[in-house]
Amino acid sequence: MLDTVIIGAGFAGLSAARTLMNEGRGNFVVLEARDRVGGRTKAGKIGDIPVDLGGMWMAPTQTRLKSLAAHYNVQAYPTYLDGNAIFRIGTRERQGPREDPSRLLGIAGGLAYLFAKWKLERPMARLDTNQPWAHPQAKELDATTVETWIARNVYHPLARAAFRTICNSLLCAEPSQVSLLFFLHYVKSGGGLDVLISADAGGAQNLMFHGGVHQISRFMADEIGDRLHLNAPVMVIEWHDRGVTVHSEVGTFSARSAIIAISPTLMHRITFLPTLPQPKVAVHEHLFMGSSIKFWVLYKTPFWREMGLNGTILRDDTAITPVMDVSPPDQKNGLLVGFFDANRAINNADLSVEGRRAIVLEMLVEHFGPEASEPLDYVDHDWTDEVWSGGCYGAYAPPGVFTPYGQTLRATIGPLHWAGTETSPQWTGYIEGAIQSGERAAREIL
Amino acid sequence: MLDTVIIGAGFAGLSAARTLMNEGRGNFVVLEARDRVGGRTKAGKIGDIPVDLGGMWMAPTQTRLKSLAAHYNVQAYPTYLDGNAIFRIGTRERQGPREDPSRLLGIAGGLAYLFAKWKLERPMARLDTNQPWAHPQAKELDATTVETWIARNVYHPLARAAFRTICNSLLCAEPSQVSLLFFLHYVKSGGGLDVLISADAGGAQNLMFHGGVHQISRFMADEIGDRLHLNAPVMVIEWHDRGVTVHSEVGTFSARSAIIAISPTLMHRITFLPTLPQPKVAVHEHLFMGSSIKFWVLYKTPFWREMGLNGTILRDDTAITPVMDVSPPDQKNGLLVGFFDANRAINNADLSVEGRRAIVLEMLVEHFGPEASEPLDYVDHDWTDEVWSGGCYGAYAPPGVFTPYGQTLRATIGPLHWAGTETSPQWTGYIEGAIQSGERAAREIL
Numbered sequence: 001m002l003d004t005v006i007i008g009a010g011f012a013g014l015s016a017a018r019t020l021m022n023e024g025r026g027n028f029v030v031l032e033a034r035d036r037v038g039g040r041t042k043a044g045k046i047g048d049i050p051v052d053l054g055g056m057w058m059a060p061t062q063t064r065l066k067s068l069a070a071h072y073n074v075q076a077y078p079t080y081l082d083g084n085a086i087f088r089i090g091t092r093e094r095q096g097p098r099e100d101p102s103r104l105l106g107i108a109g110g111l112a113y114l115f116a117k118w119k120l121e122r123p124m125a126r127l128d129t130n131q132p133w134a135h136p137q138a139k140e141l142d143a144t145t146v147e148t149w150i151a152r153n154v155y156h157p158l159a160r161a162a163f164r165t166i167c168n169s170l171l172c173a174e175p176s177q178v179s180l181l182f183f184l185h186y187v188k189s190g191g192g193l194d195v196l197i198s199a200d201a202g203g204a205q206n207l208m209f210h211g212g213v214h215q216i217s218r219f220m221a222d223e224i225g226d227r228l229h230l231n232a233p234v235m236v237i238e239w240h241d242r243g244v245t246v247h248s249e250v251g252t253f254s255a256r257s258a259i260i261a262i263s264p265t266l267m268h269r270i271t272f273l274p275t276l277p278q279p280k281v282a283v284h285e286h287l288f289m290g291s292s293i294k295f296w297v298l299y300k301t302p303f304w305r306e307m308g309l310n311g312t313i314l315r316d317d318t319a320i321t322p323v324m325d326v327s328p329p330d331q332k333n334g335l336l337v338g339f340f341d342a343n344r345a346i347n348n349a350d351l352s353v354e355g356r357r358a359i360v361l362e363m364l365v366e367h368f369g370p371e372a373s374e375p376l377d378y379v380d381h382d383w384t385d386e387v388w389s390g391g392c393y394g395a396y397a398p399p400g401v402f403t404p405y406g407q408t409l410r411a412t413i414g415p416l417h418w419a420g421t422e423t424s425p426q427w428t429g430y431i432e433g434a435i436q437s438g439e440r441a442a443r444e445i446l
Numbered sequence: 447m448l449d450t451v452i453i454g455a456g457f458a459g460l461s462a463a464r465t466l467m468n469e470g471r472g473n474f475v476v477l478e479a480r481d482r483v484g485g486r487t488k489a490g491k492i493g494d495i496p497v498d499l500g501g502m503w504m505a506p507t508q509t510r511l512k513s514l515a516a517h518y519n520v521q522a523y524p525t526y527l528d529g530n531a532i533f534r535i536g537t538r539e540r541q542g543p544r545e546d547p548s549r550l551l552g553i554a555g556g557l558a559y560l561f562a563k564w565k566l567e568r569p570m571a572r573l574d575t576n577q578p579w580a581h582p583q584a585k586e587l588d589a590t591t592v593e594t595w596i597a598r599n600v601y602h603p604l605a606r607a608a609f610r611t612i613c614n615s616l617l618c619a620e621p622s623q624v625s626l627l628f629f630l631h632y633v634k635s636g637g638g639l640d641v642l643i644s645a646d647a648g649g650a651q652n653l654m655f656h657g658g659v660h661q662i663s664r665f666m667a668d669e670i671g672d673r674l675h676l677n678a679p680v681m682v683i684e685w686h687d688r689g690v691t692v693h694s695e696v697g698t699f700s701a702r703s704a705i706i707a708i709s710p711t712l713m714h715r716i717t718f719l720p721t722l723p724q725p726k727v728a729v730h731e732h733l734f735m736g737s738s739i740k741f742w743v744l745y746k747t748p749f750w751r752e753m754g755l756n757g758t759i760l761r762d763d764t765a766i767t768p769v770m771d772v773s774p775p776d777q778k779n780g781l782l783v784g785f786f787d788a789n790r791a792i793n794n795a796d797l798s799v800e801g802r803r804a805i806v807l808e809m810l811v812e813h814f815g816p817e818a819s820e821p822l823d824y825v826d827h828d829w830t831d832e833v834w835s836g837g838c839y840g841a842y843a844p845p846g847v848f849t850p851y852g853q854t855l856r857a858t859i860g861p862l863h864w865a866g867t868e869t870s871p872q873w874t875g876y877i878e879g880a881i882q883s884g885e886r887a888a889r890e891i892l
Binding site (some may be wrong): 140277281287344350401 | 585586588592594623725727734795796844845846848849
C-alpha cells in the first residue's frame with residue numbers, strides 16, 4: 001500500500017512529489033497520461049534553439065520557480081525591451097516604450113486607462129485570493145462580465161481596446177466570456193495588473209530560461225525516477241475514508257491519499273466512485289480552458305532593433321497579439337514569439353501551419369519590412385489540440401461559477417487532495433501557481 | 447450501405463427517422479446510447495399513475511407535438527389553475543390568480559415587472575431566432591449576463607425576484623450564468639415571456655398528457671422497429687465527402703449521411719475523424735446544460751383546492767420553485783409537481799431522496815397544513831445524474847459564446863447534419879423544438 005498516488009506530472013504534480021521526497025515520504029507513484037512530463041510546458045525547437053512551446057516566462061517575484069531554477073542551475077535572461085513597441089488600434093499606430101501607457105495610448109487614452117485601472121483596483125483591494133467568493137460584492141462582481149465592466153468604466157476607445165487585449169492575453173479568453181470577479185482574483189493573485197502585463201523588471205514576462213523552463217520539469221522527473229509512470233491515464237478513482245484505489249492504463253494502485261494535479265476541465269475524464277459532491281462536479285464542468293496558439297519565428301538577426309524597435313507588437317485588428325523579441329542573448333539570431341489568443345486561436349486552429357505562418361509573416365513584413373518575409377524557421381503549437389491540456393494557459397470562470405462553487409476547487413474531500421495552478425491563491429494560471437499548489441497539497445498529507 | 451445513421455433516439459432523432467420513413471426513405475438505423483428512447487422525456491410512476499420524469503407540458507401552439515399526440519391518440523389535460531397561487535419573496539407572501547403579476551407582485555412591483563418586460567421586448571423585436579448572432583446589438587447583448595440586465599433594468603425588488611425566478615425556471619440556470627442574447631433568443635423562440643411562464647390557455651405549461659408525453663416517443667420507436675438499436679453508444683464518426691462510418695457499441699455502420707441528434711454538451715463523447723472545425727467544437731464545449739431535479743408528490747385528494755389554492759407555489763427563499771397542481775382530471779388523487787432548479791438542483795443533488803422529500807414536505811406543510819405531511823408517495827429524478835442527458839431541460843449559453851460560435855450549431859458539415867432542440871429556431875429547449883429540429887435535419891438530406 002502506497003502513501004500517495006499523484007495524478008499528473010505537470011509542475012503541480014512534480015512539485016508535490018518533490019516535496020514528499022524532501023520530507024522522506026517517498027512511498028508514492030506519479031501517474032501521467034502523456035508520454036512526457038511538464039504539462040502545459042513543453043520542449044520545442046526552432047532552428048537549433050530549444051524553446052518552450054508552452055509556459056515560458058518567470059517574474060522575479062515568483063519565488064518557488066526561481067528557487068527551482070537555481071537548484072537545477074537553469075539560467076534566466078530578460079525579454080528584449082530597448083527601443084519602441086508598436087501599438088495599433090484600428091488604423092491608428094503609435095510607437096513608444098512598452099511600459100508607458102500614456103505614450104502608447106495617447107494622453108487622453110492613457111488617462112482613461114489609468115483611471116479605469118484605479119477603478120479596478122478598488123474592489124480588488126478587498127479581494128482575498130484565498131477566498132474570492134467571500135468578497136463583500138462577490139455576487140455582483142461574479143454576475144458581471146469583464147466586457148460589461150470595460151464598456152461602463154473605460155472612457156476612451158484606445159483604453160478599452162487595451163483592456164480587451166489585456167484580457168485576451170492574460171486569460172486567452174474574450175472579455176465577454178470572463179467573470180469580473182474571476183478576473184480580479186486572477187490579476188490580484190499575480191500581484192496586480194502592472195506586474196502581469198509587464199515584461200520589464202518585475203513583470204510577469206520579464207525572464208526566460210536558456211534551454212527553456214520545461215527542462216526544470218524533466219530534472220524534477222529524473223529525481224522521481226521510476227515512481228513516475230508515463231502513458232498512464234487514470235480512468236477510475238475509488239475513494240473512501242481509508243484511502244483510494246486508482247485504476248490507470250498501467251495498473252491499479254492503492255494508497256492512503258491521492259493528489260490530483262490536473263486541470264479542473266479534464267476532471268470529467270476520471271470516474272470517481274462514489275461520485276464527487278455535485279458542487280465540486282459543477283466547478284469542474286463550468287470552468288473553461290483558455291485557447292492559445294503560440295508561435296515562434298527565427299531570423300538570422302534581430303534586424304528590427306536597427307529600426308529602433310524592440311520587437312513588441314500589440315494590435316487589436318489582427319489574429320495575432322502580442323509579439324515579443326525573446327532572442328537569447330548568447331545567440332546571433334533574432335527570435336520572436338507571439339500568440340493567437342482566445343477567439344483568434346479558435347478561428348485559426350483549422351488552418352494549416354503554413355496558413356498561420358503566412359498570417360504571421362504578413363504582419364511582420366508590415367512592421368519590419370520585407371526582410372521579415374524570409375525567416376529561417378517558423379514553429380507553432382496549438383494548445384487547444386493537446387488532449388491532456390485542453391487549452392492554455394489556464395482555466396477561467398465564466399460568470400456565476402466562482403461564487404457558488406469556487407470554494408470546492410481546493411477543498412480536500414476525504415483522501416482526495418487537489419493541486420494544479422487553478423487551485424492556487426498566488427499566481428493562479430502561472431507555473432508558479434502550479435508549483436505552490438503542488439507543495440501545498442503535499443503539505444496537506446504530511 | 448445505408449442512407450443515414452441517426453444518432454440519438456430522443457424526440458429529435460425519432461422525428462428525423464419518422465420523417466425519412468414517411469418519405470419512403472427507410473434505409474437508416476437509429477443508434478441510442480441508453481436502454482430506452484425518449485431522451486429528456488422519461489416514464490415514471492407515482493402510486494399507480496404513470497408520470498413524466500422529464501419533459502411533460504405542451505403549449506397549444508406547439509403544432510408538431512400536437513399533431514404527433516393526435517396521431518398516436520394521446521390525450522391532453524390542463525394544469526389546474528382555479529383559485530390562488532402562493533407567491534413569496536423573502537417573508538412577504540401574497541396570493542393571487544397565477545397569471546396576474548400586479549396581484550402577485552403588488553402594484554409597484556407589477557408595474558416594474560411590466561416596464562422591464564417592455565424593455566426586454568424591444569431588443570427581442572429585432573432578434574431573428576434563425577440567427578440571433580446577427581442581431582444589430584448582438585455583441586453587446588451577448589457580453590451581458592441576464593443578472594446584469596435585471597440589476598439595471600428592473601426597479602423593484604419583487605419584480606427582480608420574479609425575473610430571477612423566471613430565469614431559474616425556464617433555463618434551470620442562474621441569471622448570473624446566462625447570456626442576455628441567449629435569453630432573448632430562447633424566450634422569443636417560444637413566443638415570448640408571457641407564453642413561456644404561463645400555465646393558462648396558450649401557455650407553455652398549459653397541457654399535459656394522460657399517461658405521459660414519453661409514450662409518444664415509444665410509439666414512434668415502435669414504428670421504426672428493428673432499425674432502432676438501444677444500448678448503442680457511438681464512439682467514433684469517420685466522415686468525408688462521400689459519407690460517414692459510425693463506430694458504435696453494437697457495430698459499425700456506413701451511410702451517405704448522419705443526423706446527430708444529441709445534446710451539444712454530449713458531443714465530446716464522440717471522436718470525430720477528422721476533428722470538427724474548432725468553432726464547432728467551441729460551441730459544444732462552451733454550452734452548459736441546465737440543472738434540474740423534478741419531483742412528484744401524490745396525495746389522496748387535492749385538498750389544497752378546498753383552501754382556495756390552485757397548488758401553485760412560487761418562492762425565491764427555498765430550494766424549490768415552482769410547484770404546480772397537475773392532478774389528472776380522471777383521478778381522485780391530488781398530484782403536485784415541482785422542481786429544484788439551477789444552483790438549488792446542484793446543492794441538493796447529494797442529498798438522499800428522503801432528504802429532498804423532507805425539504806419538499808416541510809414547505810408544503812407550511813402552505814397547505816399538516817395534511818401535506820403524509821403523501822401517498824414521493825418520487826424525484828435528478829437529471830444532472832443522467833449520463834446521456836447531462837442535465838435538463840436544455841443547454842444554455844454563457845456570455846460570449848453565441849455570437850462567435852452560435853452559427854455552427856445547426857450548419858451542415860459535409861455529410862453531418864445536426865438536430866436536437868438546441869438547434870431549433872422555434873421552441874428551442876422544448877420537446878417541440880426537438881421535433882422540429884429532427885424534421886428539419888431529415889429534410890436536409892431528402
